[in-house]
Amino acid sequence: AQSVSQHNHHVILSEAASLELGCNYSYGGTVNLFWYVQYPGQHLQLLLKYFSGDPLVKGIKGFEAEFIKSKFSFNLRKPSVQWSDTAEYFCAVNAGDDKIIFGKGTRLHILP
Amino acid sequence: SAVISQKPSRDICQRGTSLTIQCQVDSQVTMMFWYRQQPGQSLTLIATANQGSEATYESGFVIDKFPISRPNLTFSTLTVSNMSPEDSSIYLCSAYGAGPNEQFFGPGTRLTVL
Numbered sequence: 001a002q003s004v005s006q007h008n009h010h011v012i013l014s015e016a017a018s019l020e021l022g023c024n025y026s027y028g029g030t031v032n033l034f035w036y037v038q039y040p041g042q043h044l045q046l047l048l049k050y051f052s053g054d055p056l057v058k059g060i061k062g063f064e065a066e067f068i069k070s071k072f073s074f075n076l077r078k079p080s081v082q083w084s085d086t087a088e089y090f091c092a093v094n095a096g097d098d099k100i101i102f103g104k105g106t107r108l109h110i111l112p
Numbered sequence: 113s114a115v116i117s118q119k120p121s122r123d124i125c126q127r128g129t130s131l132t133i134q135c136q137v138d139s140q141v142t143m144m145f146w147y148r149q150q151p152g153q154s155l156t157l158i159a160t161a162n163q164g165s166e167a168t169y170e171s172g173f174v175i176d177k178f179p180i181s182r183p184n185l186t187f188s189t190l191t192v193s194n195m196s197p198e199d200s201s202i203y204l205c206s207a208y209g210a211g212p213n214e215q216f217f218g219p220g221t222r223l224t225v226l
Binding site for chain 1: 116143147153154156160204208215217218219220
């Protein structure tokens with residue numbers, strides 16, 4: 001069965017620090033990968049996604065993620081975080097069926 | 113894009129009662145999903161709801177506890193039956209637009225069971 005692991009449950013950074021949130025998935029075949037973000041009091045929204053092609057995916061708000069197939073990873077990065085990036089981030093995988101499986105989420109807190 | 117609304121946004125219920133959560137999408141969608149997000153946990157898929165057929169439940173979830181209706185392409189309901197405090201959670205409705213690459217979420221229903 002598919003599963004998604006997010007290594008960090010809670011991350012605290014200062015503004016302008018660089019961010020990397022880890023995500024690993026377990027599935028041997030072709031996958032579609034996603035990062036979702038949930039700002040305080042708001043809906044889940046899609047940050048970026050990977051289906052095929054360039055493994056370095058750029059999303060909204062300066063976020064990017066790199067798909068490394070050999071490592072089953074899809075880590076999320078941002079070179080310089082802002083206070084407004086405070087949110088919960090979810091990695092998710094779709095393994096070609098109709099379901100998207102989510103990781104447990106990483107709560108990111110940016111200190112002003 | 114699709115806009116999804118849920119009712120109620122939150123509720124506090126007594127043990128042993130049932131609550132029906134409504135999910136409305138502003139456009140026709142093929143697949144709708146119900147997730148549960150317990151405190152400190154990930155989103156866990158409860159079931160997939162397709163119009164015109166019975167819902168497909170994930171392991172650990174059963175129809176008697178979480179009956180689902182999908183009467184048309186824009187609406188679905190999830191009932192949490194015979195509630196216990198362990199059912200306290202946020203319940204999220206979700207829908208695909210063109211496919212899993214375009215998934216939208218409702219705002220969630222925060223349920224507290226006393």
